[in-house]
Amino acid sequence: MELTVDDEHLGRPEAQWKASGRHVGLEPLVLPRAQRVIVVAPHPDDEVLGAGGLIQVALARRVPLKVVAVTDGEGSHPDSSVAKGLDLASVRFHESRIALRRLGWEKPDILRLHLPDSEVAQHRTHLDEALANILEPGDLCVAPWRLDGHPDHDACGEAALGASRRVDAGVFGYFVWAWHWADPQGTDIPWRHCRRLDLSRRARARKRWSTEAFLSQTHPIGPDLADAPVLPAPLMRRFWRPYEVYVDEVTWT
Ligand SMILES: [Zn+2]
Structure with missing residues (x-):
């Protein structure tokens, strides 16, 4: 699936998700x-x-965490000439560390696999092996839903499910x-197997502050169209909800 994001492709407005009330009965x-x-x-x-x-809940319970x-x-930003001079890989790693610290994780444990962006599916063997080495019985693996709709996300979701x-x-x-x-009124999302994690006001505020660390994604990196944000403000609202939704992959499959 091609995911286009620009002023004309802002996807499902958050107001529609809110009005759908799909999260209420979860x-x-x-x-x-x-x-x-x-x-x-x-x-x-x-x-x-x-x-x-969920990361904040794990931190509060002192459960060991790894990203x-x-x-x-x-x-x-594949077509941006500004991006070519930026070392986006380093910029984004730095942003992720800041964001995780803002969640209250003083020393984030991040294991970088360095697989090429947009080509995870072509490197599944490497990813499968890495996850097999990392995961242990009794761990909880939290990964993108395997039908999330971005090829890298779907590949990670499949690999995580298999390895787990x-x-x-x-x-x-x-x-x-x-x-x-996804269509809030339809069956794109397997609602019957979804669970809702309610966030306290404090946890919600922290999450929002944390997401604001991803400046290279939420703000233009230059003057041209190719420098436009991947995650403009209307999209970010989806991630500032007072709850998160997860698919219980075991009951779904
Ligand atoms: Zn992504």
Whole structure:
């Protein structure tokens, strides 16, 4: 699926999700007692956009946490001449560290796999092996939903599910791009298998502050159209909700 974001392609307005009330009847997410929580991030920002609330819960419970940064997100502005001189990989890694610190994680444990941005599916073997080495029985793996709609996200979701099953780890799927394309009234999202994690006012405020660290994605990096934000403000509202939604992959599959 091609995900286009610009002034004319802002996806599903947040007001429609809110009005749909689909989240209201969802069962609450009960975070299982996990040995560790492993958050798989296709690009440096997904870990916070999708799971910034859950990360805070894990921190509060002192559950050991690790982020697996699958790509460095260097391909976020493929046609931008400004981006070519920026070292986006370093910029985005730095932003991710700041964002995770803003969630209250003093020393974020980030394992970088350096797979090429937009080509995760072509490097599945590498990703499968890496996750098999990282995950242990009793871990909880939190990864993009495998039908989230961006090829890197889908590949990470598939890989996380496969690896978790093999080692007997739990797995929850989070949403980033599904909020962009899915129909709130339809069955695109497997609601019956979704769980809602309510965020306290404080946790919600922290998550929002954290998402504001991703300046290379939320603001123009230069004067041209190719420098426009990947995540303009209307899209960011999806990630400032007072709740997060996860697919319980085990009950769904
Ligand atoms: Zn992403």
